[in-house]
Amino acid sequence: MIACSTVAVFTTVGIVVSLLLEAIRFFKSVPVSDFLFGLVWSPQTAIRPDQIGSSGSFGAVPLLAGTFLISAIAMSIATPVGLFSAIFLAEYATPRIRAIVKPALEILAGIPTVVYGFFAALVVAPLLRNTGEAVGFDISSESALAAGLVMGVMIIPFVSSLSDDVITAVPQNLREGSYGLGATKSETIRNIILPAALPGIVGSLLLGTSRAIGETMIVVMAAGLSARLTANPFESVTTITVQIVTLLTGDQEFDSPKTLSAFALGLLLFLVTLILNVIALQVVKKYRVKYD
Amino acid sequence: MTDQNINKNIQAGLKRRYRSEYRFRGYGLLAIGLALSFLIAIFVSIASMGWSAFQQTAIELEIYFDPAVIDPTGSHDPQDISGADYRGLVKASLRRQFPAVRNRREKKQLYRLVSSGSGFNLREKVQKDLGLIGQTRKIWVLASDDVDMHNKGRDVGARLSTYQIDIINKMSEAGIIKKRFNTRFFTSGDSREPELAGILAAFMGSLFSLTVCIALSFPLGILTAIYLEEFAPKNRWTDLIEVNINNLAAVPSIVFGLLGLFFLLNILEMPRSAPLVGGLVLALMTLPTIIIAGRAALKSVPGSIREAALGIGASPIQAVFHHSLPLAMPGMLTGSIIGMAQALGETAPLLMIGMVAFIVDVPQTVLDPATALPVQIFLWADSPERGFEEKTAAAILVLLGFLFCMNLLAVVLRKKFERRW
Numbered sequence: 199m200i201a202c203s204t205v206a207v208f209t210t211v212g213i214v215v216s217l218l219l220e221a222i223r224f225f226k227s228v229p230v231s232d233f234l235f236g237l238v239w240s241p242q243t244a245i246r247p248d249q250i251g252s253s254g255s256f257g258a259v260p261l262l263a264g265t266f267l268i269s270a271i272a273m274s275i276a277t278p279v280g281l282f283s284a285i286f287l288a289e290y291a292t293p294r295i296r297a298i299v300k301p302a303l304e305i306l307a308g309i310p311t312v313v314y315g316f317f318a319a320l321v322v323a324p325l326l327r328n329t330g331e332a333v334g335f336d337i338s339s340e341s342a343l344a345a346g347l348v349m350g351v352m353i354i355p356f357v358s359s360l361s362d363d364v365i366t367a368v369p370q371n372l373r374e375g376s377y378g379l380g381a382t383k384s385e386t387i388r389n390i391i392l393p394a395a396l397p398g399i400v401g402s403l404l405l406g407t408s409r410a411i412g413e414t415m416i417v418v419m420a421a422g423l424s425a426r427l428t429a430n431p432f433e434s435v436t437t438i439t440v441q442i443v444t445l446l447t448g449d450q451e452f453d454s455p456k457t458l459s460a461f462a463l464g465l466l467l468f469l470v471t472l473i474l475n476v477i478a479l480q481v482v483k484k485y486r487v488k489y490d
Numbered sequence: 491m492t493d494q495n496i497n498k499n500i501q502a503g504l505k506r507r508y509r510s511e512y513r514f515r516g517y518g519l520l521a522i523g524l525a526l527s528f529l530i531a532i533f534v535s536i537a538s539m540g541w542s543a544f545q546q547t548a549i550e551l552e553i554y555f556d557p558a559v560i561d562p563t564g565s566h567d568p569q570d571i572s573g574a575d576y577r578g579l580v581k582a583s584l585r586r587q588f589p590a591v592r593n594r595r596e597k598k599q600l601y602r603l604v605s606s607g608s609g610f611n612l613r614e615k616v617q618k619d620l621g622l623i624g625q626t627r628k629i630w631v632l633a634s635d636d637v638d639m640h641n642k643g644r645d646v647g648a649r650l651s652t653y654q655i656d657i658i659n660k661m662s663e664a665g666i667i668k669k670r671f672n673t674r675f676f677t678s679g680d681s682r683e684p685e686l687a688g689i690l691a692a693f694m695g696s697l698f699s700l701t702v703c704i705a706l707s708f709p710l711g712i713l714t715a716i717y718l719e720e721f722a723p724k725n726r727w728t729d730l731i732e733v734n735i736n737n738l739a740a741v742p743s744i745v746f747g748l749l750g751l752f753f754l755l756n757i758l759e760m761p762r763s764a765p766l767v768g769g770l771v772l773a774l775m776t777l778p779t780i781i782i783a784g785r786a787a788l789k790s791v792p793g794s795i796r797e798a799a800l801g802i803g804a805s806p807i808q809a810v811f812h813h814s815l816p817l818a819m820p821g822m823l824t825g826s827i828i829g830m831a832q833a834l835g836e837t838a839p840l841l842m843i844g845m846v847a848f849i850v851d852v853p854q855t856v857l858d859p860a861t862a863l864p865v866q867i868f869l870w871a872d873s874p875e876r877g878f879e880e881k882t883a884a885a886i887l888v889l890l891g892f893l894f895c896m897n898l899l900a901v902v903l904r905k906k907f908e909r910r911w
Contacts, residue, residue, distance in 0.1 A: 312865075
């Protein structure tokens with residue numbers, strides 16, 4: 199049994215070791231600073247040394263920017279919708295409505311991401327492009343907006359169910375104290391409950407963001423491949439996960455910097471999400487101690 | 491300030507406060523409405539795209555099983571029979587049925603109305619019943635994907651010529667073109683031709699991966715949960731394991747794919763694209779879910795059960811395995827089913843270990859190259875042919891159907907065995 203329980207630890211160790219080993223091999227040919235601060239991403243390396251552009255450039259900044267742009271769009275959908283849903287479910291909804299709506303929201307979390315990706319690429323993206331044409335905007339058919347919107351829908355249930363938990367965990371006597379002073383329900387929520395539940399809510403938002411950053415299928419199917427440094431949501435951008443998938447699917451020789459760079463990107467992704475998760479878990483934990 | 495004035499002020503303020511109360515409540519309703527309408531939009535759009543794929547257009551032709559083509563030597567030699575030009579039989583039948591064809595171009599267009607796979611169907615029929623040779627039979631052959639799309643009322647643009655559409659209209663007047671239930675979709679593997687493609691190979695791949703996954707992650711997860719909950723001393727080592735498991739649950743799935751690529755494929759040199767590797771990776775991925783659910787289930791078993799068992803002389807191991815574990819089992823099963831549902835829908839790690847191959851043959855063992863249902867969806871969604879769009883949506887419907895059943899099973903289990911202590 200002890201051996202079994204260490205499998206989880208070995209998995210983590212395995213992840214870290216495999217990512218690190220390959221990333222170190224990658225950094226032997228490309229300096230770390232070029233990778234972290236380079237502004238150009240074009241991993242095409244030539245097969246023969248005399249070809250043009252044989253070096254390839256591995257600057258991860260455009261990928262990071264694309265990842266954060268799409269995650270930001272996703273969170274700007276998921277935060278208000280998820281939070282208000284949680285508030286309504288926890289404070290206003292009757293038990294019967296709650297019993298219907300809560301599982302319905304959880305269905306959203308159960309839909310495989312490849313389905314969201316299909317929806318984004320074949321329904322949302324054409325819709326956006328057509329509306330854009332009608333209004334006079336030029337929206338790329340692989341716009342960051344389409345991927346971000348659908349990803350936001352995917353994250354709504356994460357935010358709403360975690361926030362719902364922390365809001366219901368706020369002690370009842372705080373609510374009653376506020377009502378006793380004559381506050382309305384919405385005033386109580388805004389001035390008493392939300393501040394009390396804030397750490398937990400922040401934690402849930404951080405967890406949602408880490409989901410968005412690590413999400414793969416939606417962006418692979420709906421976002422583009424062009425590593426562009428832009429903040430315009432109507433253009434197509436690419437993300438870390440998209441690049442990992444494109445670098446590692448199909449035939450490739452295993453020792454080229456091109457394939458090794460995928461592991462360096464994986465390491466980056468792992469670290470970013472790990473930091474977000476650790477912060478989120480810490481914040482939530484601290485908050486729990488306060489009221490128990 | 492008089493009392494009246496204060497009252498007035500309060501009254502004026504109250505109105506404003508009530509208005510903001512209504513507004514706030516409205517935002518909440520709006521948010522829930524939005525979330526639910528997204529859900530409905532996804533289901534409605536996918537269902538409306540996919541339902542038509544369960545039917546397929548077929549054309550009834552009078553096929554003459556020409557002995558000169560199928561069995562020139564008359565010896566029923568299986569090699570002759572399997573290598574014969576069955577497509578030629580279909581073409582000959584089309585020429586007989588529509589003799590008005592004028593030139594080569596029209597002839598080509600006529601041939602293109604039936605699927606390029608229509609010959610295989612005939613071969614199967616002949617191989618099953620050699621008596622067919624030399625006879626004329628009315629047989630439903632598969633229409634091409636463009637005809638299929640046209641017949642389902644989709645816009646195919648310039649892919650069908652006016653001549654072809656004219657022929658299709660004649661066929662429907664004669665009643666020899668109609669939609670039939672698409673059994674092929676459930677019984678065949680992938681194909682480059684949308685009308686021939688099916689999900690069986692992908693489904694079997696998913697089944698094999700999930701079997702490997704559950705065979706590994708269920709015992710591992712349950713034993714870990716028991717150890718951590720019942721036996722583990724509270725020290726830094728178990729703390730580490732606990733933090734580790736929580737973090738592992740939130741690691742992006744694609745990272746597990748990288749782990750599989752590096753350790754299982756490059757170092758252990760397991761075969762690429764095999765469901766065995768896919769199952770291993772999925773097992774590592776679902777492990778945290780199962781452990782967390784298992785611990786919650788064990789925690790909900792009251793301590794008095796354990797103490798009673800210990801009190802009448804059971805060893806700690808007996809107390810857990812004979813008393814706590816059976817009571818916690820429904821909860822553990824529920825958690826495992828939910829973990830399996832997650833694994834069934836997972837795509838990204840499978841892409842990393844090469845389960846994105848073009849698989850026509852249905853895999854027979856866990857070592858055969860295979861793909862999985864969600865990966866098949868991903869592959870089809872990328873295909874340019876119009877015909878694949880409805881196949882993709884239909885495959886999604888099948889996948890969602892399975893997920894729905896698994897979740898339903900989990901809910902039923904929970905309801906049936908739920909106990910309040």
